[in-house]
Amino acid sequence: MSHLLILGGTTEANALSTAVAEKGITATYSYAGRVDNPRPQPLPVRVGGFGGAEGLVRYIRDHGISHVVDATHPFAAQMSHNAFRACSEAGVSLAALTRAAWAEQEGDQWQRVASIDAAVAALNGAAKRVFLAVGRMHLEDFATQPQHHYLLRLVDEPNELPLPNCEVVVSRGPFSLDDDLALMKRHGTELVVSKNAGGTGARAKLDAARALGVPVLMIDRPALPQRTELSSVAQVLDWLSHSGVNLGV
Numbered sequence: 089m090s091h092l093l094i095l096g097g098t099t100e101a102n103a104l105s106t107a108v109a110e111k112g113i114t115a116t117y118s119y120a121g122r123v124d125n126p127r128p129q130p131l132p133v134r135v136g137g138f139g140g141a142e143g144l145v146r147y148i149r150d151h152g153i154s155h156v157v158d159a160t161h162p163f164a165a166q167m168s169h170n171a172f173r174a175c176s177e178a179g180v181s182l183a184a185l186t187r188a189a190w191a192e193q194e195g196d197q198w199q200r201v202a203s204i205d206a207a208v209a210a211l212n213g214a215a216k217r218v219f220l221a222v223g224r225m226h227l228e229d230f231a232t233q234p235q236h237h238y239l240l241r242l243v244d245e246p247n248e249l250p251l252p253n254c255e256v257v258v259s260r261g262p263f264s265l266d267d268d269l270a271l272m273k274r275h276g277t278e279l280v281v282s283k284n285a286g287g288t289g290a291r292a293k294l295d296a297a298r299a300l301g302v303p304v305l306m307i308d309r310p311a312l313p314q315r316t317e318l319s320s321v322a323q324v325l326d327w328l329s330h331s332g333v334n335l336g337v
């Protein structure tokens with residue numbers, strides 16, 4: 089009997105969840121528990137960390153997990169490293185559902201940096217109006233550059249912010265080009281700081297930056313373990329069926 093664990097929290101994981109439910113595959117969807125109201129899923133959901141790679145090994149054994157699809161965000165590197173270690177230790181099949189990184193296009197003005205720390209260092213300088221599109225988890229890192237006026241777009245209303253001079257927009261993607269053009273014009277954005285997440289849900293800000301002639305500080309992806317990488321839901325279903333999962337309908 090197979091049991092698939094989807095490590096989620098992304099648009100891709102949600103699409104996989106829908107397809108897996110439609111196929112009648114026994115599966116569980118896992119959220120880290122970072123947002124107040126995670127999207128409902130058509131599969132049983134569990135929420136919260138497993139307790140490191142060791143905790144994930146225990147979870148896999150206790151719940152009879154046979155396959156894991158790591159469909160987390162490309163910057164969720166800790167989870168991906170844990171999943172890699174835990175799956176090899178527990179002897180279960182692992183694949184990652186990944187999305188291609190964004191590439192610079194004609195008209196873009198990107199400065200690429202290797203990490204969040206490097207992005208913080210690159211912000212050293214005169215005050216600017218900065219659209220800081222890095223999510224809630226890393227805002228504290230930018231507290232050492234308090235001179236800028238920051239525009240933050242967050243999934244939930246924050247309790248406390250480490251940046252003295254900022255405006256918060258509470259909104260959940262996907263975002264449209266028209267919305268991001270309007271947002272950046274209203275804010276008077278002079279610089280966008282973005283993780284190279286890839287995918288379609290969050291790329292409108294890059295298209296808006298190009299259209300407005302605004303430069304982008306682009307943070308490269310962290311290194312991830314070498315895994316079976318699949319780039320579509322169809323490929324994941326194929327991988328599951330070739331590794332012994334009965335796809336039913």
Ligand SMILES: NC(=O)c1ccc[n+]([C@@H]2O[C@H](COP(=O)([O-])OP(=O)(O)OC[C@H]3O[C@@H](n4cnc5c(N)ncnc54)[C@H](OP(=O)(O)O)[C@@H]3O)[C@@H](O)[C@H]2O)c1
Pocket residue numbers: 095096097098118119120121122135136137138139140141143144159160161163164165166167168170222223225283
């Ligand atoms: N990082 C981003 O920019 C970003 C953007 C959009 C969505 N997300 C989503 O937000 C979640 C957290 O991202 P992160 O960057 O904070 O991860 P992370 O730094 O790689 O993970 C930190 C810890 O959070 C727990 N965790 C992460 N993802 C989990 C999941 N899907 N299910 C159960 N536990 C999980 C694990 O705790 P234990 O060690 O206790 O197991 C993990 O060690 C992920 O599901 C990711 O897909 C992240």
